[in-house]
Amino acid sequence: MNVFVNFASLMLLPSVAKAEEKAGIISGNDIGAMVLALFAVLAVIVVLASLLKRFNLKFQGASGLKVLSSVSLGPKERLVIVDVGGQKLLLGVTQQRIECLKELPGDINLEGKQEQ
Structure with missing residues (x-):
């Protein structure tokens, strides 16, 4: 068994030495390629x-x-009209909470800027 291990290490020794040579040297092309990829x-x-x-x-x-x-009512306060399952709600949104202010009728007409 010991003979087999020695033989395998002798066979692999040149390839290990070449791998160590290549791993230790970084060329300018490799660095340029890495920077370009970044x-x-x-x-x-x-x-x-x-x-x-x-x-x-x-x-x-x-x-x-x-x-x-x-x-928008201020830097962090908004009034929002949302449609949830066919029901329209007026919501007050602040940094700390969201509160339903009023349930709006379904046939209400919204004029001006609308988000879609």
């Missing part, structure tokens, strides 16, 4: 973020909830 990944992230912001894409998980209109 900038490419960062550029893709920036482009995707700007596209999401430009087209105002929002991922809404609730399919039965739709924001009909929203008005």
